[in-house]
Amino acid sequence: MTPAGHILDILRERGFVEQVTEPEAGIRELLDSPASAYIGFDPTAASLHVGSLVPIMSLVHLQRAGHRPVVLVGGGTGLVGDPSGKTEMRTVMTREEIESNAAGIRRQLERFVDFSDGRAILVNNADWLVPLNYLEFLRDIGRKFSVNRMLAADAYRTRYESQEGLNFLEFNYMLLQAYDYYHLYRTEGCRLQMGGSDQWGNIVAGCDLTRRMEGAQVYGITFPLITTASGAKMGKTADGAVWLDPDLTSPYDYYQFWVNTDDRDAERFLALFTLLDLAEVRRLGGLEGARIREAKRVLALEATAIAHGRAAAEAAAAAAGRLFGGQERQGGVPPDAPASELPAAEFEQGVEAFDLFHRVGLARSRGEARRLIQGGGAYVNGAAVSAVNDRITSSAARDGVITLRAGKKKFHLVRLV
């Protein structure tokens, strides 16, 4: 139904598909006409980060193919805390926090998915999970689950056999997620759920439950876990997650994150995180040696444009060009470089370099600042600081501003006032 072919093939070619439930022909047929498909998001943070981009982009593709994305916010499941992580950190969240996080999530998704006129909807499972009655739930839903079968599921078996074991809440989590699917089938006609590969068990359970309750065939698709070529989970940097919220991760930093992609990941990421045609993706991915940077620049520009708008993406690209563009560093500074104001009077006498680097936050302690300088990684106006106790005086200021840099990429501006 799109020129490029069947949506399922598109998703598969672009690397979105890990597993699909049988029969696959059923999914194809389902997606031959407009359908509703849902993905759950945890409202545990006020912002989504790039780790959620695979599910988000899959919704973008679905919507472009004429389907209706249903975004499920796990407000109800969030109330008990998702235990599927390795450390069982039970985040206790109030309904208010969840509500506000859900609103934030929706705001971000609106950049990717069109929610107007019911073309996509957002639902919160707190609305149906909270009112559930335990006895009724056991009677109607609990009886449909075979403990034997659940224990055989990979997700549970490994935990079951592990040192930590498996607690009752974790064991029940699957039922709640399955119930979500059943509910969304009934209320929204969802017949496809997608999710991370860790959700496979839950998705299959939901398909089963819906079949047993309603006699309806529904389907599931899981995404592969995206890791970087060096094996790390994608989306984490030294400073933590790369957020989609521009207040948490600036468009410039977001762009930088993508430009710094490992060469080996460039093609795969272009397919997943941009909407360029595959032919172009293949061409860019085929570039060799230093020319692969071109592919990464395109990746960064396109990915940033989707998340923050084309104008912000171009501004970030231009700033990066000034900083890293020519043969020589042109003395540029990132557009959102942190800045602070210090009294000009202090610089009459001069401020010791290590002290200054520490005070503006480029080093966490005075000792770290000393080490930074000793290691040759501290720069004032582009020139390395030679000695720990060098004094920086007002003569270093250009137009009242001193540019400090730690390493290659971290800047801080000091304005003399």
Add this chain to the structure above:
RNA sequence: GGGGAGGUUCCCGAGCGGUCAAAGGGAGCAGACUGUAAAUCUGCCGGCGAAGCCUUCGGAGGUUCGAGUCCUCCCCUCCCCA
């Protein structure tokens, strides 16, 4: 309820009563090499500092000239039995 194992610096993990700010690895930071990549190599990696000092090894006490290392109690985690 009974029995056992264990809680060490960001993570994993070693740690004879003194030579432990605490091995090793990972992560991280900086430098070199590069291409704002990867790999590799080098240095750093609790705080303040010139030496030295100060605060850390689940918590609280205690023994000792001296405790991460021994004792007591408490808290927490895991395993086995009931």
